[in-house]
Amino acid sequence: MHEFVTNLSVYREAIRQTFYIVIVSVVAGGVLGLFLGLVLYATRPGNLLAGRAVFLTVNVLVNVVRPVPFVIFLTAIQPLMLHTIGTTIGTNAVTLALSLSAAFAISRIVEQNLLTVDPGVVEAARAAGARPVGILLTVLVPEALGPLILGYTFVFVAVVDMSAQAGLFGGGGLGDFAITYGSQRYNWPVVYITVATIIVIVQAGQFLGNWLARRALRR
């Protein structure tokens, strides 16, 4: 146990890195995913901005990226990492990969939840003279907000999970810490403490998501 105490500052730094990776990925991936999801919903045949070419392109793109396991995705986009941030290792490289991966997952969640919104309210907004983009942002997103928050929470948990996997690639954060200071040195308390920390982060995120969704749904 005293060995863990000597690593305390490294542990703190790992937590800080995990928060950095997860928050940046969820926010950046969340915004990009929202955009892609809105495009998928709006360009679907018969919808507000129906456009076959755009719908098919985005749909196929999402379908191609989504089934790729994250560790493989991480290596597959190394050329993009080199091009944009100049390196394929480290926290920023991992964050870029996670943001993109999260964006594609979120795009489907957004699309699915918007599809459950009653088309009648879209018609009411159109009848009021609203523009398609206005309807997307001021009617559809607010109407689907509760399920959207739950969907984003789901992705948050997945991102925490993937950020730990990224530790294998020197991405920093708690996963990296558990491997380097824990399992590779047979220091099991470090592994268990790291696991417990991740559980606490996930629980806290889930709790916050549930609470926000309940408020949005007024239940």
Next chain:
Amino acid sequence: MPADSQPTSAPEGAHVRFEHVGKTFPGKGRRAAPHVALDDVTLEIRRGEVFGVIGHSGAGKSTLVRLVNGLETPTTGRVHVGPHELTALSESGRREVRRDIGMIFQQFNLFRSRTVAGNVAYPLKVAGVRRPERDRRVARLLDFVGLLDRAHDHPERLSGGQKQRVGIARALATEPSLLLADEATSALDPETTGEVLALLRQVNRDLGVTVVIITHELDVIRSVADRVAVLDSGRVAETGSVYEVFARPQTPAAARFVATALRDRPTAQTLARLRARHPGRLITVRVRDQAGFQTKLARTFLDHQVAADIVFGGISELQERPVGSLTFELTGPDGSVDAALEALWADGVDLVEEEA
């Protein structure tokens, strides 16, 4: 809303005009046949009237009303609303026209994410009306529909009738000159239906708004509409004042509607029962809005020594005029019944003999 919201610039006469409008939807699925929703529809809705469109489900009513505010575009023909030819405008042009047209729906279509006040404010936000003015108008509209005290509630806490009143307030937010009601009372119970129809009447009378009511319920047309179009399989079977169409339907489609709604002609089953009890000849006479009409009938029968027994029928009121029909059993000496019928026909009485 103040009187100055009434349309003043637009000319009297036609508010909405359909010229040979057709709408065909592509069939769903690769081989499905296209669906003809409307076929060569020509009609005119006058400024300031309550115009009813009646038809069975699938007759094309909803398509028709969506052509008025450009939510759908016709396949053929032209649609005019006020000074605009909708069919010649781009989508952004149609959006502008839509802001002068309110719409209410069968399922209300309120925004669940917004409060009652937020729902009413939405079209004003879309139209770019700023905060203090928007709040003032929302309060005035909610007061008009009697829901000022529910401004901060969410729609799920309201009853069906209250939801529709919010729908009406939202539809009137931008002070439109035209209000479209798509089966607006079909999800409501009879009492609430009456309240909502009374409110639509008030919108028409007090605010001078032209109202178009789409419904499959003849009672709705009967209680609020001035004129009516009967829609049958995508075609206008008949257009006219509600009284004309009800009292003297000219087409089989209109007659069927009137018959099912007024239940004035005996049905086949009723007729069979009547016949079992009444051996004489059965005739059904359509009641006329004419002083001494029934005295005239009675005198004719008496003159021909025909005994006339009322065995079925009813008279009700429509636009403050009597409407209905009476079924008589006629018995008398040989030839006298025929003579009496001849005399009534000669007099222009609208009657049919129920076939044996």
